[in-house]
Amino acid sequence: MIAWATLSRRLSMVFAVLLLACCGASAWLQMRSNGQHEQEVIQRLSGGLAAHIAENAELIKPGGLDQEKVKDLFDKLMAVNPSVEVYLLGLDGHIEAQAAPPGHLKRDKVAVEPIRKLISGAPLPIVGDDPRSPDAAKVFSAAPLRMGGREVGYVYVVLQGEDHDVLSANLAADNVLRTTLWSMGLVALLGLLAGLAAFRLITRPLRELTAAVKRFETEGIASLESETPTLERLSHGGDEIALLGQAFTQMTRRIAEQWRELTLQDQQRRELFANISHDLRTPLTSLHGYLETLLLKAGTLSEEERRRYLEIALGQSRKVGRLAQELFELARLEYGVVKPEKENFALADLVQDVFQKFELAAEARHQQLKPDIAPGLPVVSVDLGMIERVLTNLLDNAIRHTPAGGQIEVQLRPANAGVAVQVSDTGPGIPGELQKGLFMRPVFMSGARSGGLGLVIVQRILQLHGSDIRLVQQPDKGAVFRFQLSGAAGA
Secondary structure (H helix, E strand, O other): OHHHHHHHHHHHHHHHHHHHHHHHHHHHHHHHHHHHHHHHHHHHHOOOHHHHHHOOHHHEEOOEEOHHHHHHHHHHHHHHOOOOEEEEEEOOOEEEEEOOOOOOOOOOEOOOHHHHHHHHOOOOOOEEEOOOOOOOEEEEEEEEEEEOOEEEEEEEEEOOOHHHHHHHHHHHHHHHHHHHHHHHHHHHHHHHHHHHHHHHHHHHHHHHHHHHHHHHHHHHHHHHHHHHHHHHHHOOOOOHHHHHHHHHHHHHHHHHHHHHHHHHHHHHHHHHHHHHHHHHHHHHHHHHHHHHHHHHOOOOOOHHHHHHHHHHHHHHHHHHHHHHHHHHHHHHHHOOOOOOOOEEEOHHHHHHHHHHHHHHHHHHOOOEEEEEEOOOOOOEEEOHHHHHHHHHHHHHHHHHHOOOOOEEEEEEEEEOOEEEEEEEEOOOOOOHHHHOOOOOOOOOOOOOOOOHHHHHHHHHHHHHOOOOEEEEOOOOOOOEEEEEEEEOOOO
């Protein structure tokens, strides 16, 4: 709640500052425009004032200016219109005559260039130097002063003199204060309204997103389904809030997927422990029983019975050893200990080598090993030992589950710059209830064809090679496994 209040205040302050800045800029522009307009109006209305003064012949006597009459005229004019100040200038702008009170004159010379611009008819307003200020510039009226048909100086009339400035400043102070107070009140009200509106409009998606995050925090994955419409609506658009909603949506989906995967892995791990315990219990119980019988009846058993018991115990020991080896190998594959060391070789040669390993086992079961190898196969780039392990597991599984007189076939075909491999048999196949997740978790089921650890190891090895294995259905076949290996670069 505190965070949202802070955000609301920040938004309101930002809007208020922006409104104040805009009002200030607008007021400044308006005042500047009004000032320029007022100057232009005054300068146009009083444009002939200097010329009228210059036409007064009493200002000039044969020896030059009549200072008494000049001062008298200046006093009368400034009494009639206190806002004007009249000066007589030389051709260089030097002040020759003026009626300023003592100490008020701050310049003894005025720039002539603005005067010439005004006389030549340049666009108004035109400002010139104020003799009563060291740096101010004001609108003026000016006209040339002639004596004997030639110019001897200028009549220079400041149209907004000191009295005008004092009165204007006094009146403007009260006016500015009232205007400022009203403006500040209006801006504060508009800023508050704009801030509240912005808070409601801008932070509403954020509040909804925060509520979704809190529900996700308290309810967990179960809240995602109910929040899906809200998250999809918040994710539309290209602003920052939409991007935040998209990021949160992707994060929740990724978390949900990871949670489901962890749940599945936990379930598979439990099943693995249960199945391995079941699979180990049988050979261990048998091994323990026969060894105990040999110990208790050592003196009464015949040599033939003792040998038979030892062979059975040895066979059960091999089963336990093979299962332990598979568990060790699967653990190394699962935790990334093993990395494929790829090399280029002909897959057909590897198939022949693996067939030689199983020839005696197949002959003992009266089974036929059949290679179906297409000519001109490309060279593959894989880990030789790992792929040998894949073929060994698949052939061992097929031989153990194919009845006598059956056939195990390995087919190699070129496909997509690589080699497609298919291992099939004529056994009973894999029951439908075991096919789902066959390569994801080991299944042990007595009396039926099942995967065990061998197929899980096969899947992990092929995944390390960027491939996958599938169980396919073919007429007159039992279990048919298919996967593909990539060809060597440049082969």
